[in-house]
Amino acid sequence: MTSVKKITKRALYVPALLLLGACCTTRQPEPVPPPPPPAPVAPLGDIFFDFDRSGITPEGEAQLKQNAGWMVANTAKSVVIEGHCDERGTSEYNMALGQRRADSAMDAMVSLGADQARMTAISYGEEKPFDTGHDEAGWAQNRRAHFVEQ
Amino acid sequence: MRSTRNSFASLCLVLFGLLLMPLTLKAEEVGEYIAIRKTGASRIAIVLDKTAAKGDKESAWASSLNTAIKGGLDFTGLFNLMPAPLNIRNSQDGMLNLGSIASVGGDIYAGGSVTKKSGKPVLEMQVFDASGKSLLHRNYSGEESQLRAIGLRFCADLVELLTGKRSVFGTKIVFISNRTGNKEVYMCDFDGENVVQLTNSRSISLTPTVSSDGNYLAWMDYTSGRPNLYIKNLATGAKVSVNKHGVCISPAWRPGTNTLVTTLSYQGDQDLYLIRADGTVDRRLTKGGGIDVSPSFSPDGSKMAFVSTRQGGPHVFIQDMNSGQVRRLTYSGTYNTQPSWSPNGDKILYSSMQKSGEINIFSIGADGSGLLQLTSGSRNNEYPSWSPDGSMIVFSSTRGGKRKLYVMNADGTNQKPLLRMEGEQQQPSWSVNK
Numbered sequence: 001m002t003s004v005k006k007i008t009k010r011a012l013y014v015p016a017l018l019l020l021g022a023c024c025t026t027r028q029p030e031p032v033p034p035p036p037p038p039a040p041v042a043p044l045g046d047i048f049f050d051f052d053r054s055g056i057t058p059e060g061e062a063q064l065k066q067n068a069g070w071m072v073a074n075t076a077k078s079v080v081i082e083g084h085c086d087e088r089g090t091s092e093y094n095m096a097l098g099q100r101r102a103d104s105a106m107d108a109m110v111s112l113g114a115d116q117a118r119m120t121a122i123s124y125g126e127e128k129p130f131d132t133g134h135d136e137a138g139w140a141q142n143r144r145a146h147f148v149e150q
Numbered sequence: 151m152r153s154t155r156n157s158f159a160s161l162c163l164v165l166f167g168l169l170l171m172p173l174t175l176k177a178e179e180v181g182e183y184i185a186i187r188k189t190g191a192s193r194i195a196i197v198l199d200k201t202a203a204k205g206d207k208e209s210a211w212a213s214s215l216n217t218a219i220k221g222g223l224d225f226t227g228l229f230n231l232m233p234a235p236l237n238i239r240n241s242q243d244g245m246l247n248l249g250s251i252a253s254v255g256g257d258i259y260a261g262g263s264v265t266k267k268s269g270k271p272v273l274e275m276q277v278f279d280a281s282g283k284s285l286l287h288r289n290y291s292g293e294e295s296q297l298r299a300i301g302l303r304f305c306a307d308l309v310e311l312l313t314g315k316r317s318v319f320g321t322k323i324v325f326i327s328n329r330t331g332n333k334e335v336y337m338c339d340f341d342g343e344n345v346v347q348l349t350n351s352r353s354i355s356l357t358p359t360v361s362s363d364g365n366y367l368a369w370m371d372y373t374s375g376r377p378n379l380y381i382k383n384l385a386t387g388a389k390v391s392v393n394k395h396g397v398c399i400s401p402a403w404r405p406g407t408n409t410l411v412t413t414l415s416y417q418g419d420q421d422l423y424l425i426r427a428d429g430t431v432d433r434r435l436t437k438g439g440g441i442d443v444s445p446s447f448s449p450d451g452s453k454m455a456f457v458s459t460r461q462g463g464p465h466v467f468i469q470d471m472n473s474g475q476v477r478r479l480t481y482s483g484t485y486n487t488q489p490s491w492s493p494n495g496d497k498i499l500y501s502s503m504q505k506s507g508e509i510n511i512f513s514i515g516a517d518g519s520g521l522l523q524l525t526s527g528s529r530n531n532e533y534p535s536w537s538p539d540g541s542m543i544v545f546s547s548t549r550g551g552k553r554k555l556y557v558m559n560a561d562g563t564n565q566k567p568l569l570r571m572e573g574e575q576q577q578p579s580w581s582v583n584k
């Protein structure tokens with residue numbers, strides 16, 4: 001009975017040792033290091049304007065550089081640039097002003113290397129305010145070119 | 151005695167005024183024209199009698215007619231309405247006692263009766279002056295469902311008789327309301343009655359306007375995902391779009407034509423373009439120099455007022471349609487927009503944003519003279535539009551909080567709400583009725 005147990009144990013040890021030996025002698029291939037993550041692309045951001053103006057401010061220009069970089073990195077994406085105005089002034093004039101802001105932002109984007117064919121400029125005038133406040137804090141939020149990824 | 155003497159003096163003034171009136175004023179078929187109302191004159195004191203009726207049906211009709219006539223005459227701001235004095239009829243024979251008109255200070259008496267003929271109402275109206283002279287005697291008939299229109303036809307005749315001009319009665323106003331949660335185009339009668347929703351774009355609709363013949367409606371909305379200008383034939387319902395990328399806003403029909411001018415930006419700047427009723431571009435009217443927007447034509451269509459930033463802030467300019475020559479109209483203020491050229495051709499309304507931030511409506515001569523402020527101290531007053539007869543102005547105001555429509559007389563007096571409607575209303579445009 002004892003001898004049978006021993007034989008069985010040996011029968012199990014031998015393949016186990018063989019297997020262990022095989023594992024020690026065969027070289028496992030080096031794991032391929034994951035590719036380095038791409039440099040982070042800053043997301044799209046909006047730019048803001050002074051009252052009754054469509055010129056790009058220095059802060060706006062910095063943001064547009066970032067947005068142009070996003071366009072270069074995301075060649076399959078397009079962008080709608082919405083021109084917005086605060087509630088002051090009259091609505092038709094603001095509709096024209098909003099277009100001027102959107103166009104102004106798009107022109108600057110093109111000069112910074114963004115593909116014009118993937119951008120559309122649309123004015124919403126004073127029709128879609130981001131901030132419903134009736135003071136300068138609210139108005140400042142609403143005088144913007146809003147970048148929407150498509 | 152004093153009132154009799156005053157009445158006699160008034161009559162002499164009226165007759166003297168009659169001698170001075172231009173001969174273009176037409177005579178009526180019953181009674182001859184009298185010129186009581188002159189520019190700057192006070193309101194016409196009119197004794198408005200209740201419409202006589204026999205029978206329940208006729209009495210109900212009379213009540214509706216009284217409401218329509220009283221409301222119509224009151225709306226014009228031309229009249230001082232007075233109830234008939236107790237002694238307006240002789241107690242014995244029931245005949246009119248016209249002497250009682252002058253005794254209560256009335257200039258004019260208007261009254262009549264409604265009868266049933268073939269089941270339909272017939273309104274017989276008579277108008278007398280304080281001396282007892284008949285000025286108008288006419289029947290007005292129609293369907294039972296048209297009592298308001300019947301009463302207003304009399305009002306239209308009376309105003310034309312007394313002023314020599316066409317009246318606002320029968321005209322329409324198109325405007326924008328967000329009643330449904332979206333900005334849609336609506337139309338109502340001259341006095342805010344009978345509101346009808348014209349678009350169901352479920353987007354943002356703006357700047358509706360009807361052609362001078364009443365055949366076409368133009369407006370812009372975002373149903374295609376971007377702003378687009380639409381032109382609809384109101385008789386057939388056929389709709390075309392202008393379909394140019396960029397902004398398209400503030401169309402204005404050129405009087406006497408089926409062409410309109412609107413702002414487009416597909417060639418870069420926000421410039422004014424002449425558009426045919428089929429939506430195609432005829433030609434570009436302005437070029438460069440910033441924003442050009444909000445055109446409004448002189449009544450003969452030869453000149454166009456518009457807003458431009460070519461000299462800095464927004465100001466009103468006038469362009470000759472043939473020569474293309476442009477002159478600046480507004481020099482007062484720094485933000486002047488929304489010109490509206492009067493049907494008489496002599497004045498242009500515009501809205502001006504003032505230093506306080508408040509927007510107010512001004513009137514200026516087409517030659518730049520006679521600047522007059524029509525609204526003040528009542529928050530934002532915008533988008534003035536003349537009634538086709540030039541007697542009234544519709545505009546939007548935030549004086550009560552929300553933006554609502556108001557009307558006023560051409561001189562800025564008699565400012566009052568136009569309609570009661572949920573939500574906000576804006577961009578009214580007064581037009582003829584087709």
